[in-house]
Amino acid sequence: MDTELAPRLALSGITKRFPGVLANDNVSFSVRPGEIHALLGENGAGKSTLVKMIYGIMQPDAGEIRWDGQVIRVANPKAARRLGIGMVFQHFSLFEAMTVLENIALGMDARIPGRELESSIRQVMEQYGLKLDPHRTVSTLSVGERQRIEIVRALLLNPRLLIMDEPTSVLTPQEVEQLFVVLRQLATEGCSILYISHKLHEIKALCDTATILRGGRLVDTCDPRTETSRSMAEKMIGAGLKEISKPASRALGDARLVVNRLSMAAIGHFGTALKDISFTVRAGEIFGIAGVAGNGQNALLLALSGEESSEDSEAITVDGAPVGQLSAKQRRLRGMASVPEERNGHAAVPDFTLSDNTILTARDRLGMVSAGLIRTGAASTYAGEVIASFAVKAQGPASMAGSLSGGNLQKYIMGREILQKPSVLVVSQPTWGVDAGAAAAIHQAIVDLAAAGSAIVVISQDLDELLSLCDTLAVINEGRLSRAMQVAEADVHEIGLLMGGIHGEQASAPAREAAIAG
C-alpha cells in the first residue's frame, strides 16, 4: 500500500551547475503513478538537463531523487532502464541502413534471440495499436514511424516512467493524435509519463499536471486544464506576452514572387529533389510553407536564395524579371533576400564580428564596397543600426556573432535582411530554438515588412507559427508543394493529411472530379 501512496518519482532541491550557468536551481516536484506530467519551459530553461539527470546521463550537484519513496542515485542510463525509466529522445539514435528489428535489438541491454524479440515487439505493437513492420529498413520510414521504433524500444522494458522529450516537434497533427492515444493508454495502465514540450495546447489536451521552468528555476506547478494557454505562456516567459499586431485589413498588391514549375535534382545523398513547384506571393502577402522536416524545405530555400541555381531562368521571377539562373549575389541586388534555417555557419559566420557579418549579405545593396575594398565604417554603422532597431543583446558591432545567444543572433540576422528593405524575403524556421520573447519580435518584424509591401515566404515546421503568421499556406511533402490555401479558411485536418504525404489522390479528389465534370 505504501508504494501506492508514494510518488513514482520525486525530485527535491535538484541543482546542476555548468561553467557559467546554473542550469537547474533547487528544483523540486513529483510525479504520481499513472500521471501525465508536463515539463514546460522555453529553450534553455533547463528541461533537458533535468531529465538527463533523471535518466542518469548527468549527475546532479545537489538534491535528491526518490523512486517509489526510496532515495536513489541513477548512475547511468542502464541503471535508469533497470529501475523502469524509459526515455524517447527528440533526436533518434537509429541506423538508417538497418531494419526496425535490428535497431531495436541493438538498443537492448540484454541479448534476446531474434525470434523472441520479434514476438515481443509484435505483442507491444498490438497492445498499443502501433503499426510498424519489424523488417522494414529504417531509411524508408517516415519520421513518425521512426519515433514509433523508439517508443516500442522503450515499452519493451515495461517502463514505469516514460520520458518524452519534445516528441511532437516532427509529427503531423494526425500522428500527434495517435501518439496521444498511446500515451493515455500507458497512463491508465499505471505508467507515469514526463512530457517535455513548449506547445501549450498539447499540454492542455494531454497532461494532468504541468511543472513550469524558467531560467533553471521552478516557477509553478499547475493543472493545465484549468489554466489558459496564455497564462501558462506568461509563466513560461516571465512577462506579459505581446500579441502580433496585424493591420486589420490589408489589400494585397501585385504578384512580386512567382515560382513556376520549379524542379531541381536532389543535392547529395540524403537531399530531396524539388518537383514541379509553383506558387505566387503578392506584395504584402505572407506565404507559409508547412511540412515535416526533410521534405525538401532546405532545397527550396537554396533554390530561392540562389545558392543553387535553376536550369530554367523563368522558373523564378521577381517583379516580373526572371531570376532562376542568377547567383545569390545577383538575386540580392534585385531585392530578393533570404534567411536559412541554420544560423551558425550558414546565415552568419560565428567567428566573425557582427560588423563583418553584415558584409556577407548587405555589401552590394548598401554600398559597403568601393573599388574592391570594404568600407568597414559603413559595415559597422549598419551593424549598429540592426542592433539598435531589433533590440539585439550584444556589446556592439565588434562582438563575435558566435557569442550571441540563438535568439539574439536570429534577431540580428533577420534585422540584417529586413533593414535592407527587400522586395522578397524568404525565411526558413525563423523562430527555431528562439525564446518566446525573441520569437514575438521576429514575427512582428515579418508582419511589419509585409505591411510595407514586401512579399514574404516563411518555411516552417511549426504549424502553429504559420497559422498565426501567414495569409496563405501550402504544404511541402517529398519535394512537391500542395495547392495554396487561405489560412482563414484552412482546414487543419487537411493540412495534416498533406503533411503526412496524402497528396492529390484523397485530399483533392473531389476537386479533380469537379474539374472533370466542369
Next chain:
Amino acid sequence: MQVKLEKRPEPSRLMLVVTPIASVLLTMAIGVIVFDLLGIDGFRAVIDIFVSPILLSYKWQDVAVKAAPLIIIALGLSIGNRANVWNIGAEGQYIIGALCAAGIGIAAGTTGGPIIILMMLLAGMAGGTAWASVPAGLKTRFGVNEILSSLMLTYVAVQLLSYLVGGPWKDPNGRNFPATAPLQPEQTLPILIPGTTVHLGIAIALVLPFVFWLIMARSVFGYQIRVVGSAPNAARHGGFDSDQTVWLSMLIGGAMAGLAGALEFAGALKAINLGFPSGYGFTAIIVAFLGRLHPIGVLIAGIVLAITYVGGQVAQTTVKIPNATAGIFQALMLFFILASDVLVRNRIRFVRSPRAGSGQAASQTAGGE
C-alpha cells in the same frame, strides 16, 4: 577515464601569438635533449642553428637570400590554406617559374636590361600559375583532391627540369654538366647593397607581405577567402562562388611560387642545375603555418626558417652534424605549431567513462539539445 577534446568558445587571441614563439622554443629544448642523448653537445648545436646566424652579421645576407623565396611562396600558400585549399605543390610551381624565367633568358641571348628582367619575372609568375591551374581545374571540374594532384605535379616539374638542363638547355660550354648557361650580368637582378648578395627579390619579399595584408584585411577578395575558410555554407549564402575561390587561391599560390622561382634564378643562382629544387616549396608550408597564415606572421616566420637553414650550415662545421638536421628542426616546429593549434582551439577534458551500455546514451547526449 576518457580524454575528450572540447571546442573552446573563443580561442584566446594572446595564445594565437604566443604559441608560434613557444613552438620555436620547444623545438630548441627538444633539440638540446635529443643531441645530448646522442652524445653531441646539444646546447652548442641548438645555439649554432638558431642563434649564430643572428649574432654573426656576415650571415645576415645569407638569411635574407634564403628568407625571400620562403616568404613569397608562403604568402601565396597562406591564402589558399585560409580558404581550405591545400596546395602542396608549390615546389613544382617554383621550379616551373624558374624554368620559364630561364627560357626568357636563353631566348634573349646576350640582350639584358630591365625589360628582359621584368619579362623573366612575369614569365615565372605565368609558369607557376599555369602549373597550379592543373590541380585547380581537376578539383573544380572532377573533384580531384588538390593535395595529391599538386604534389604529383611537383615530380613532373622535377623531371621536366632534368630533361631541359640535361638536354636542350644544357650549357654548351659547361663541360657536359647538366646545367643551363649562367645568365648574362645584365640579365640578373640588381644588387641592392653593393658588396653583398642582397638582390631585388629581397626587397620584393619585404614589401609583398604588406600588400597581402591589405588585401586580406580590407578587400572583398580577402573577405571571400576568410568566409570560405571559416564557414563554406555562409560563403555560398553570401554569394561567393566556391569554385572561383579554389581557382583564385590556387592561381595566386602558383603565381607567388613561380615568382619566387624566377627571383631565385635571376637573383641568387643565375643558372639552373639539377640541384635547383631545394625544397623551399615544402618548407614554405611550415612558414605559412608558423606565421599563422597572416602575412606579417609569414614575414617573421620566413626569417626564422631561413635562420635554421643558415644555422644548419654553421652547425655542420662546428659540431659536425649533418645539414639535414635543420630539416628535423623545421619539422619539429611544424609539429609543435599544429599540436598547439589543437589546444588553442580546443581544451582537453578528462571524463569518467561510464560503464557498458552507455554508448547509446553518450551519442544521445551529443545530439540531445
